Amino acid sequence: MENINIKQLAKALNLSTSTVSRAFRDNSDISKETKERILAKAKEFNYQPNHYASNLREQRSKTIAVIVPELANNFFSQAIHGIEKIARDKGYHILIYATDDVFEKEVSFIRHLHNGRADGIIMSVSGEANDHTYLNELTQKRLPLVFFDRVYEDIITPRVITNDYDSSFSATQHLIKQGCKHIAYLVINKNLSIGKFRMQGYIDALQKYNIPYDDRYVVDCTNSYTKNNAILKRMLTELKPDGVFTSVERLAFATYYACYDLNISVPEQLKVIGFSSLEIAPLLNPSLTTITQPATKIGTEAANLLFRMLENPESVDPNEKIVLNSKLIKRRSTEKG
């Protein structure tokens, strides 16, 4: 790939490399004429300043890293879309990392990013983590870091989240008002922040309406479709809940599949509500009542926050927390019989 470099371009123009370099930096003094002459020649030669040399020199990469548990997921792809928009406007590039919810990958990604590759990190944490001290170890020279949606409570860094507790409370309340008395809560990781907050909303709503809390109705699920299907079928037959509240989208789908298999009719026999970013929730059979997070907005807010940190670190309080509201959208899956 014998790429042309600044020296060759300078030679071709009978100029020094410094002058050529200046043509590409907006601030430096340079005569309009020379600049134009240089840029024209550069275009002709298809010259692009080498990015690695610039970055090495300037000590910054104009690149941010985005770490998410999974890519093939509506919520995350929408969030990334939001991040992408902002980053593009700022002229930043985006590196993508998927942890597959494997904590070790997360640690490895983060560690390896601390080599100048990225100027900052936007992350939604893996579900499996218990010990996050690895992030604290990096604390002194840690890259600017913004959490979104799935966060570690014990790490102090700015974050963008949604009003999970309130949404869960509303969701549960909605089921209760629709007549449910035995409401199951489906969760993948109870210990993860969102699992915890969402569960608390569920519990408190039950209490408010004097429905006894029974921990058999809190169902631990997995990321495996087949396992979930088995777990849910057993739960549905044994406990016969009349309402299901799922803390993540995937579990709402799993519930639908299980109900199809068991010939349980939704919403007549079982009402279903779930957190979900699915744009075609109205097209489901039956259309799914959702708590919809502003996924794209979460992405743009997280990106804006990170850029504020990059531009002026002092301007951002490490405890800053942006809370966006999710929306409860009622559809047929929770309609009264």
Next chain:
Amino acid sequence: MENINIKQLAKALNLSTSTVSRAFRDNSDISKETKERILAKAKEFNYQPNHYASNLREQRSKTIAVIVPELANNFFSQAIHGIEKIARDKGYHILIYATDDVFEKEVSFIRHLHNGRADGIIMSVSGEANDHTYLNELTQKRLPLVFFDRVYEDIITPRVITNDYDSSFSATQHLIKQGCKHIAYLVINKNLSIGKFRMQGYIDALQKYNIPYDDRYVVDCTNSYTKNNAILKRMLTELKPDGVFTSVERLAFATYYACYDLNISVPEQLKVIGFSSLEIAPLLNPSLTTITQPATKIGTEAANLLFRMLENPESVDPNEKIVLNSKLIKRRSTEKG
């Protein structure tokens, strides 16, 4: 941020920088002891070789760029997931770019990638392009490039696609066998390769079954939901087709919405089939008959192809074309009345 560098580490160990450097490169000679001592200290200091310096020195970035029309799309997020898996195994990083189907962005991304930032590119092209010569201009020092799914016919570079023509033929045939006589074909860009091939399959299937081709039934749609809704409603009321074949997922959803609005019952009055990577197609109302592309596999194949090019450019024929088969999955949306 004052990141530790190789010099400081060397000093702390009373070694030269070259020795330290060697500890991180597997090939060079270095005593096991020293190496271990160095790596231990490196860990203690949390030292990572600066990526930009390495890349500048080695003239490669261990990074690939992925350019897609959109991120919030099942097909592309699954494909990216596939690419990610392979790249991760190879120790490569991934830069993501979304063109939003704007050709200028695509050109700009590609151009800017030719500055060393990436070693290769995997791209699904924007729909709006007519003049692709910009790619040919780069031809001599062009980065290794692999197309997937949406390709430019006039650019010679390896590609991973699906059997679009056959799939479309089968899809149309399936509608015909289910009794449809007036089949609409919904497309976003007729000129784009996949739009074209898929359309030819549709046309040929009609012909085989002696159904006259009527170009009013080929409906040009857009990426805007509201516009599509209007277009489809008009089409459905004016032409009253009994079958709809959509060349992209989004248009199947749009058809469903339009049918809901117009009280057209699927599949009784109208049968619907579409290209789609939606994993929950069985949960739609009615469940959607799909031509499902192996999206993740497309991603892994494209990545493998690119890595073959990177490892040994000669081993890959520029005309190489990997064709994967999509699957026609029959569901209720095309069942006989």
Next chain:
DNA sequence: TTGTATGCGTTATCAG
């Protein structure tokens, strides 16, 4: 096996 010296392509500093 280890150390020394050089250059990767840029940009900032300084001098002219």
Next chain:
DNA sequence: CTGATAACGCATACAA
């Protein structure tokens, strides 16, 4: 306004 030069952090050729 332009040119010479040093430095960014690392990896290699060469020397020891």
